[in-house]
Amino acid sequence: MSADIQKACRINIEDFEGPLDLLLFLIRRDELDVITIHVAEVADQYLKYIREAEDLNLDIAGEYLVMAATLTRMKSRMLLPVERALMEDTEDSMETLMRHLVLYKAFKEVASDLRENESIWRDVFAPPGERARYEEDITEIDSGQTSLLDLLIALENMTEKNAPPPLHRIHKPLLSLTECVSALDNLLPGNATRHFRDAIGENADQAIVVSFFVAVLELVKRGWLTTEQSYPFANITMKRKEERWEMNA
Amino acid sequence: MLDQLARQIEALLVATESPVTLSRICELTGCGTESAEQAVVRIEAELSSGGHAVVVARLAGGYRIVTDPDLGFIVGQLFEGKRHSRLSRASLETLAVIAYRQPATRAQVEAVRGVNSDSAMRTLLERDLIKITGRQETPGRPLLYGTTSRFLEYFGLSNLEHLPRMDEMENLLKLSAQDIERMASELSGEEIDQTIQR
Amino acid sequence: MLDQLARQIEALLVATESPVTLSRICELTGCGTESAEQAVVRIEAELSSGGHAVVVARLAGGYRIVTDPDLGFIVGQLFEGKRHSRLSRASLETLAVIAYRQPATRAQVEAVRGVNSDSAMRTLLERDLIKITGRQETPGRPLLYGTTSRFLEYFGLSNLEHLPRMDEMENLLKLSAQDIERMASELSGEEIDQTIQR
Numbered sequence: 215m216s217a218d219i220q221k222a223c224r225i226n227i228e229d230f231e232g233p234l235d236l237l238l239f240l241i242r243r244d245e246l247d248v249i250t251i252h253v254a255e256v257a258d259q260y261l262k263y264i265r266e267a268e269d270l271n272l273d274i275a276g277e278y279l280v281m282a283a284t285l286t287r288m289k290s291r292m293l294l295p296v297e298r299a300l301m302e303d304t305e306d307s308m309e310t311l312m313r314h315l316v317l318y319k320a321f322k323e324v325a326s327d328l329r330e331n332e333s334i335w336r337d338v339f340a341p342p343g344e345r346a347r348y349e350e351d352i353t354e355i356d357s358g359q360t361s362l363l364d365l366l367i368a369l370e371n372m373t374e375k376n377a378p379p380p381l382h383r384i385h386k387p388l389l390s391l392t393e394c395v396s397a398l399d400n401l402l403p404g405n406a407t408r409h410f411r412d413a414i415g416e417n418a419d420q421a422i423v424v425s426f427f428v429a430v431l432e433l434v435k436r437g438w439l440t441t442e443q444s445y446p447f448a449n450i451t452m453k454r455k456e457e458r459w460e461m462n463a
Numbered sequence: 464m465l466d467q468l469a470r471q472i473e474a475l476l477v478a479t480e481s482p483v484t485l486s487r488i489c490e491l492t493g494c495g496t497e498s499a500e501q502a503v504v505r506i507e508a509e510l511s512s513g514g515h516a517v518v519v520a521r522l523a524g525g526y527r528i529v530t531d532p533d534l535g536f537i538v539g540q541l542f543e544g545k546r547h548s549r550l551s552r553a554s555l556e557t558l559a560v561i562a563y564r565q566p567a568t569r570a571q572v573e574a575v576r577g578v579n580s581d582s583a584m585r586t587l588l589e590r591d592l593i594k595i596t597g598r599q600e601t602p603g604r605p606l607l608y609g610t611t612s613r614f615l616e617y618f619g620l621s622n623l624e625h626l627p628r629m630d631e632m633e634n635l636l637k638l639s640a641q642d643i644e645r646m647a648s649e650l651s652g653e654e655i656d657q658t659i660q661r
Numbered sequence: 662m663l664d665q666l667a668r669q670i671e672a673l674l675v676a677t678e679s680p681v682t683l684s685r686i687c688e689l690t691g692c693g694t695e696s697a698e699q700a701v702v703r704i705e706a707e708l709s710s711g712g713h714a715v716v717v718a719r720l721a722g723g724y725r726i727v728t729d730p731d732l733g734f735i736v737g738q739l740f741e742g743k744r745h746s747r748l749s750r751a752s753l754e755t756l757a758v759i760a761y762r763q764p765a766t767r768a769q770v771e772a773v774r775g776v777n778s779d780s781a782m783r784t785l786l787e788r789d790l791i792k793i794t795g796r797q798e799t800p801g802r803p804l805l806y807g808t809t810s811r812f813l814e815y816f817g818l819s820n821l822e823h824l825p826r827m828d829e830m831e832n833l834l835k836l837s838a839q840d841i842e843r844m845a846s847e848l849s850g851e852e853i854d855q856t857i858q859r
Binding site for chain 3: 478509620624625
């Protein structure tokens with residue numbers, strides 16, 4: 215491995231925030247000046263680096279490859295004899311790239327200033343405020359306390375799987391009399407006795423309880439079933455009277 | 464002039480969200496119970512000799528620094544009239560449906576949200592974030608609701624078209640494509656009408 | 662020893678939940694702007710001569726009393742686990758572009774940075790450091806983003822003019838405004854084409 219390759223390998227593509235960041239790094243490393251830099255030089259450096267990264271099977275974001283293509287095109291046009299118009303075009307795009315680099319470099323510097331501010335102000339703590347001590351009960355809302363993002367998140371939450379299903383699905387329909395009677399038919403074999411709540415299940419919801427209760431009343435009316443309740447709200451004991459229940463009869 | 468230990472404790476008592484116990488103070492500053500107690504006394508003395516607006520309150524087994532109750536007449540005004548609380552989730556959901564569907568009926572809102580939205584809608588009406596815009600010409604002629612200019616102001620929008628579109632929300636909210644599709648169909652008229660007809 | 666006006670103002674700066682503007686201080690205490698400013702100076706002097714753990718911070722267009730940064734190592738322990746992580750470099754760069762360019766579109770941010778900035782923008786929205794401010798009246802009507810007052814507080818800035826290197830950046834942005842627009846429209850143009858192809 216040549217010294218150059220070793221140098222290239224030591225830098226990791228993950229450390230860069232994109233092709234501009236990488237370009238700036240290469241320019242600084244080789245002590246070139248952003249303003250007067252020769253595009254062919256940078257292009258070579260950049261392409262070499264990208265090739266190294268590819269050889270290492272690193273995942274290279276598309277932006278890096280677009281930049282590589284741009285640099286290659288600029289370089290080739292400069293080396294080949296081309297028409298004057300094309301030449302000017304290339305000079306223009308080089309100039310634009312350099313301006314872009316200067317701009318990006320400035321923002322990078324600002325970002326690092328902000329990083330400094332962040333590290334100071336992370337160590338600053340404000341008192342929690344004394345609203346709880348003083349707040350009045352009847353109060354109005356103030357602008358800007360809820361952000362648009364809250365609104366969007368609310369929309370998003372409605373689509374989450376844990377969101378309650380629509381109203382019409384929550385209320386299970388009452389079971390039909392026939393359905394309940396046939397279920398009870400199975401639940402009360404022979405002349406066994408059984409508690410109402412046990413028969414339909416402790417966790418049955420209101421709709422189910424009501425449906426079965428109506429069915430029991432119907433069966434009692436027909437004399438096919440007797441019920442006993444020792445005191446109000448106590449469990450109801452059911453006992454089968456008739457062997458065959460023929461609802462349509 | 465406060466010494467370093469007293470300064471550290473003062474900082475804790477100012478910044479804390481709930482009273483700090485003596486043992487917590489000792490744990491965080493690495494001092495003993497007695498030194499901590501004495502430091503609190505020094506803080507109190509320094510605050511009072513400087514004529515400061517705060518006092519050390521001994522509450523619920525702990526300490527914290529709060530404004531002197533005799534300044535309540537000034538401090539209370541800070542919190543008068545305005546509530547900085549955010550809208551509840553129910554209100555936000557309701558508002559979101561109305562904003563994107565307007566004009567919308569209560570039934571349409573409830574079809575999307577899947578729950579009764581009476582009280583959320585009342586709150587939004589009271590807070591002037593939604594208004595009645597007319598009646599739908601369908602059986603029962605239900606009331607139609609839309610958002611108000613207060614709504615725009617509240618969310619810092621200059622007009623309704625500035626509400627992010629559904630496709631933009633995908634970028635904003637990391638939603639799966641499936642979620643977006645479902646939401647979009649839920650918010651489009653046909654689906655809601657079908658739900659109601661059922 | 663603080664006078665009555667300074668005491669009242671100190672109470673406000675301790676009890677508040679967000680920075681209090683000078684005009685609000687005047688409104689609540691009934692004093693003039695100049696007296697209020699002088700009183701704040703007296704508060705600062707008294708706090709410092711007493712060796713107290715707090716300072717007056719000028720943040721987001723107002724004042725509030727906060728703990729001295731040099732005590733962060735002690736106070737931070739109270740909030741362990743609750744503190745946000747530091748912003749990533751991508752987020753900081755994105756935030757810088759939005760702060761100086763605001764209102765800015767996502768395409769403009771990406772044009773300057775040269776990389777996709779979706780997830781950085783999402784983080785910033787989630788952390789309430791940027792917000793949607795409207796739409797740009799250009800084809801596609803992209804959403805516009807700006808910084809929040811939380812942004813100013815987070816970086817300890819009293820207002821947007823106090824952003825680092827303001828003059829330098831303003832000049833630079835003026836010079837490259839055209840470049841940015843061109844690159845941004847290329848970016849959003851590309852995106853649209855891709856979407857259509859799919």
